[in-house]
Amino acid sequence: MSKAISIIIPTYNEGGNIVPLVGRINKAMSAYDYEILFVDDDSKDDTAANVEKLSKTYPVRIVVRKNERGLASAVVHGILNTTGQKVLVMDADLQHPPEVIPSLVKALEDGADIVVASRYVEGGGCQEWGLFRKLVSRVSTIIAHVFLPPTRSVNDPMSGFFMFDRKVVENAKLQPRGYKILLEILMEGEFKKAVEVPYTFVTRDQGESKLNIKQQLEYIRHIYSLMRRKGELWRFIKFCLVGASGIGVNFGIFALLTRVGGMKETDFLALAIATEVAIITNFILNDIFTFRDRRSSGHFLTRLLKFNVICVAGALVQAGVYALLYHAIGIHDLVSYLIGIIIATLWNYLLNTWITWR
Ligand code: UDP
Ligand code: MG
Numbered sequence: 001m002s003k004a005i006s007i008i009i010p011t012y013n014e015g016g017n018i019v020p021l022v023g024r025i026n027k028a029m030s031a032y033d034y035e036i037l038f039v040d041d042d043s044k045d046d047t048a049a050n051v052e053k054l055s056k057t058y059p060v061r062i063v064v065r066k067n068e069r070g071l072a073s074a075v076v077h078g079i080l081n082t083t084g085q086k087v088l089v090m091d092a093d094l095q096h097p098p099e100v101i102p103s104l105v106k107a108l109e110d111g112a113d114i115v116v117a118s119r120y121v122e123g124g125g126c127q128e129w130g131l132f133r134k135l136v137s138r139v140s141t142i143i144a145h146v147f148l149p150p151t152r153s154v155n156d157p158m159s160g161f162f163m164f165d166r167k168v169v170e171n172a173k174l175q176p177r178g179y180k181i182l183l184e185i186l187m188e189g190e191f192k193k194a195v196e197v198p199y200t201f202v203t204r205d206q207g208e209s210k211l212n213i214k215q216q217l218e219y220i221r222h223i224y225s226l227m228r229r230k231g232e233l234w235r236f237i238k239f240c241l242v243g244a245s246g247i248g249v250n251f252g253i254f255a256l257l258t259r260v261g262g263m264k265e266t267d268f269l270a271l272a273i274a275t276e277v278a279i280i281t282n283f284i285l286n287d288i289f290t291f292r293d294r295r296s297s298g299h300f301l302t303r304l305l306k307f308n309v310i311c312v313a314g315a316l317v318q319a320g321v322y323a324l325l326y327h328a329i330g331i332h333d334l335v336s337y338l339i340g341i342i343i344a345t346l347w348n349y350l351l352n353t354w355i356t357w358r
Helices: 015-028 047-054 071-080 098-109 131-147 149-153 181-188 213-229 232-260 268-290 292-297 300-329 333-356
Strands: 005-011 034-040 060-064 086-089 114-118 162-165 194-198
Touching: 005 015, 005 071, 015 034, 015 047, 015 098, 034 047, 034 071, 047 060, 071 086, 071 181, 086 098, 098 114, 098 162, 098 194, 114 181, 131 149, 131 213, 131 333, 149 181, 162 181, 181 213, 213 232, 232 268, 232 333, 268 292, 268 300, 292 300, 300 333
Parallel strands: 005 034, 005 086, 034 060, 114 194
Antiparallel strands: 086 162, 114 162
16 A cells, blocks of 8 residues: 655665664654655665665665666656655765654645755754865855756755655656756746755764765756756846847947047046946846846836846956956956956846846
8 A cells, every 4th residue: 555655765885874764764753654765776785685674674665776876866766666645855874864854744744845854944054064065065055046046945955855745746857867856856846835944964974975076067067957948048148148238338338428428538427327328228138038037026117226236236246356366366367357257247147036036
């Protein structure tokens, strides 16, 4: 008979973690009708043997994949090979404390479609993470939030510990790659309500992490793939094209004011007027071209005002980056200038997708 909750746990060489993991899950879940499916990437240790032993006492089983690899595809494999209406995904290495699971179930029962165990809400966190890993995680999260707007429904879209109602993925075309299957589900799944429950990502005790630089690059490729599929890449390109057109407007107005309009080329007002006109034409183009589908996010004039403030601040950011790189650090002037433009463009895109066209 079908269980109510299917717990999917990808494994690769997690032999030492299986027994304590199953024990703790069983204790936390004693009140629920659940099963555990381990999806194994052909471990070289006693992972499978340990699961087999436990299957005599607990509702656990394992499928060993011989030809396929990878965390995200393992989860999809697990989804296809279970039937529980509620699906939970977690790691095998006890970094995701099983004691948190009942609060995920509760949130789902209370009406959420997706529940994410989150490091980035009040009460959540990471145990003993170095500054570098923290930074990498934060930057990766910001990248997802900026370029894939639906991921903004949660603070921790990179979490590997989450639960959802099976209907969320029923019609989803999941293309699993890399590590971050939640990203894929948030982008391709159908849901109304996503909520987060805090948890602390615990330091690994047994076995070792399989996360490496290759996975980080795979993450960028995954973001790119989702952007392409969801039209967000084209949106970003449109934003850059509009920005480039603004340079032409800016230049043209400045030339007009100083050559025809009789203003002096040293006159700050000429620069200010030319810049402001370019900001306004950029706004109009972005509003009808880049963010056509998001114009309901506020009154036209409110959007214009927000865009204006963000772009002026962006110009200051660009000047600041230039001052820092060229004057303070001594990097080549044109390189410094180019980096300033890139950072200001990202700044403008980030804040405008966040604030102006939500
Ligand atoms: N894992 C897997 N296949 C892989 C890599 C990892 O099934 O190719 C499993 C691993 O056994 C663990 C989970 O995915 O249960 C998370 O991996 P890991 O702990 O290495 O990642 P980290 O926590 O360091 O991000
Ligand atoms: Mg881990």
